[in-house]
Amino acid sequence: MSVPEKIKYLIIGNSAGGIGAAEAIREVDKKGTINVISDEPYPAYSRPLISDYLAGDYTVEKMLYRPVDFYEKNSIKTILGDKVIQLDTEKHTVKLESIKPLTYQKLLLATGGSPIIPRIEGNGLQGVFTFNKLDDARSIDEFLNRYTKKIRAVVIGGGLIGASVTEALLKREVKVTIVEMKDRILNTILDEETSAMEAEALVECGVEIITDHTAVSINSYFPGEVSGISLDDGRSIPCDMVVIAVGVQPRLDFIKNSGIKVNRGVIVDRQMQTSVADVYACGDVAEAFDFIYRENRLTPIWPNAYAGGRTAGRNMAGIPDKYPGGTAMNAVKYFGVKIVSAGLVVPPDESYETLREVHDHIYRKIILRDGKLAGMVFAGDIEKSGIVYNLMKDGTDVSSFKEAIISDDFGLTSLPDDIRQAKLATPPDKYISVVTSIEEPEEIVVEE
Amino acid sequence: MVCGNRLPHYFLQEGSMKRVYVNEDVCMGCHLCEIYCQLKHAKSKDLIKAFKKESPRPLPRLRVEEKGVLSLSSRCQHCDDAPCVQACLTGTLTRDPVSRLVTADSERCIGCGTCMLVCPLGALRMDTEHKKMVKCDLCQDEEIPVCVANCPNEALLYMEVPNGNDKLEKKELTQTQ
Numbered sequence A: 001m002s003v004p005e006k007i008k009y010l011i012i013g014n015s016a017g018g019i020g021a022a023e024a025i026r027e028v029d030k031k032g033t034i035n036v037i038s039d040e041p042y043p044a045y046s047r048p049l050i051s052d053y054l055a056g057d058y059t060v061e062k063m064l065y066r067p068v069d070f071y072e073k074n075s076i077k078t079i080l081g082d083k084v085i086q087l088d089t090e091k092h093t094v095k096l097e098s099i100k101p102l103t104y105q106k107l108l109l110a111t112g113g114s115p116i117i118p119r120i121e122g123n124g125l126q127g128v129f130t131f132n133k134l135d136d137a138r139s140i141d142e143f144l145n146r147y148t149k150k151i152r153a154v155v156i157g158g159g160l161i162g163a164s165v166t167e168a169l170l171k172r173e174v175k176v177t178i179v180e181m182k183d184r185i186l187n188t189i190l191d192e193e194t195s196a197m198e199a200e201a202l203v204e205c206g207v208e209i210i211t212d213h214t215a216v217s218i219n220s221y222f223p224g225e226v227s228g229i230s231l232d233d234g235r236s237i238p239c240d241m242v243v244i245a246v247g248v249q250p251r252l253d254f255i256k257n258s259g260i261k262v263n264r265g266v267i268v269d270r271q272m273q274t275s276v277a278d279v280y281a282c283g284d285v286a287e288a289f290d291f292i293y294r295e296n297r298l299t300p301i302w303p304n305a306y307a308g309g310r311t312a313g314r315n316m317a318g319i320p321d322k323y324p325g326g327t328a329m330n331a332v333k334y335f336g337v338k339i340v341s342a343g344l345v346v347p348p349d350e351s352y353e354t355l356r357e358v359h360d361h362i363y364r365k366i367i368l369r370d371g372k373l374a375g376m377v378f379a380g381d382i383e384k385s386g387i388v389y390n391l392m393k394d395g396t397d398v399s400s401f402k403e404a405i406i407s408d409d410f411g412l413t414s415l416p417d418d419i420r421q422a423k424l425a426t427p428p429d430k431y432i433s434v435v436t437s438i439e440e441p442e443e444i445v446v447e448e
Numbered sequence B: 001m002v003c004g005n006r007l008p009h010y011f012l013q014e015g016s017m018k019r020v021y022v023n024e025d026v027c028m029g030c031h032l033c034e035i036y037c038q039l040k041h042a043k044s045k046d047l048i049k050a051f052k053k054e055s056p057r058p059l060p061r062l063r064v065e066e067k068g069v070l071s072l073s074s075r076c077q078h079c080d081d082a083p084c085v086q087a088c089l090t091g092t093l094t095r096d097p098v099s100r101l102v103t104a105d106s107e108r109c110i111g112c113g114t115c116m117l118v119c120p121l122g123a124l125r126m127d128t129e130h131k132k133m134v135k136c137d138l139c140q141d142e143e144i145p146v147c148v149a150n151c152p153n154e155a156l157l158y159m160e161v162p163n164g165n166d167k168l169e170k171k172e173l174t175q176t177q
């Protein structure tokens, strides 16, 4: 038997994390073989856009994360629509459902997350959906197209995904009820004030929000079809379809039994390497460094998947690199309400200081820990939120100008000179003189 | 240097790039950079028409800030390892491998604001009318960006991006002149 050729870089997961890694690898290694595997049969697409797809605003083509010729141009081989079922880290092989096993030199686990399905009666009925991938959006679309009557939907879970699907369903003229277990929607990414803003906007659009309750069963009157749900207080809500959006968990299918160290997600070091040599992980499946909690955590958001993928890719290609760390961070715009948040949204105890500015449609809140930013929530005007986020990320002591951060005219000019000038890379005097006279280039001093 | 202190490893491989630098010591906050930027991105190429007739008023791709005697104008610095490119959910933002500019394909933009949340300069603007982000493109069809060309005080400098590599950097600077 011939020994199969070793793939230099094997990437499982063709989404934010996988693409981040592939792009980083190609920047430093133009030739090494890259194979990307996904059980989804599509080129990488923007997962958050499945909502816009369902709403009818976006086509698959417009959702693609990279141009159609991306794989070809970067000599990346794709294996799409096939599933990895087993990993042998000692032999460096992965087994797939339909094709022959593959052998790798470096492996990246960018398998993302899968929806959590609560064990309630009726969760297998027709008309019960999850909302995590393009095919989910397609199934819901097909379902809706079958009816001419007004459809009623219950969305179980009022988080990011619940809100996303609700927005799309409203655009499809579906009547939506959200059932949220906690006391407010979007409770992990927003604080009380901003989640109230979103709730108000939703209610204005005709959405019914039920908080502090859970669904205990999905009911059926005609065999196989959804007729409604029952809540924990005995109430029942009639509906034609249900979307389960109670959360996402790391997709560990074949990873669990591979010997790789797993907590809630795959544990990685700052190089994004797992406990096993030559195996890296990033994105929703990984527990990577969170610079606010200063420990490894799941931060299942797109930008962190991509950034972690880049770090993994560089290290896989032999260029030592350190993951700068990520934290929970979101920009939402449901129903026209623009909100960004990052880090903590609610101070965990009294030792944190909270500053707030509220007027008209503007809301700014920062949470400080020992003079440094530990969290932020901005609504209304978000253009300059990045300055604040980066102060937080850099661990800058902001105590001398903390009040300015939440003021209306906050900007680069509010920052201490040294911080501002470093950000703007204001050319030093010598540099400026170089512009007009370059006789002595040796004297150039460049800020590093 | 700019935006984090990692060496831009792949930076000069595919052509060098220029950046607009701010010399805040000589900026008086006259807003001419902003006005010409707006004009550049207006439908009408006539200053009066662009400002008096166009609705909505064209958006500047830069921002002038003033505080006491301090004033400056800021815009996208086309950072190495640009955080906005990494954070973009849809593939709107990419780095052009040849020009090395951070470019936006507005067709793809959903105006989510994730890029704004990560931009260290707060340099990206929201076009609320079209619900899309807009940003500086360094006036690709001009030799010098209009903000720089129209700055009466040389408070804006358009010059090569210095590189961590000394030799390259000096060579580049010489070439620029």
Ligand SMILES: Cc1cc2nc3c(=O)[nH]c(=O)nc-3n(C[C@H](O)[C@H](O)[C@H](O)COP(=O)(O)OP(=O)(O)OC[C@H]3O[C@@H](n4cnc5c(N)ncnc54)[C@H](O)[C@@H]3O)c2cc1C
Residues within 6 Å of the ligand: A012, A013, A014, A015, A016, A017, A018, A037, A038, A039, A040, A047, A048, A049, A050, A051, A082, A083, A084, A085, A110, A111, A112, A113, A131, A132, A133, A160, A161, A164, A165, A251, A253, A254, A282, A283, A284, A285, A300, A301, A302, A303, A305, A329, A330, A331, B089
């Ligand atoms: C509706 C919705 C809205 C969202 N909105 C936002 C938002 O506004 N902002 C934000 O930051 N994030 C948002 N997210 C989250 C974001 O999409 C994820 O954080 C991101 O997609 C994670 O990327 P990833 O590469 O880690 O994994 P994923 O995108 O989950 O991709 C993993 C891929 O690996 C494949 N795979 C897994 N296991 C196997 C296997 N065994 N064999 C073969 N292939 C496999 C999967 O099929 C999938 O294609 C949203 C998500 C959803 C669903």
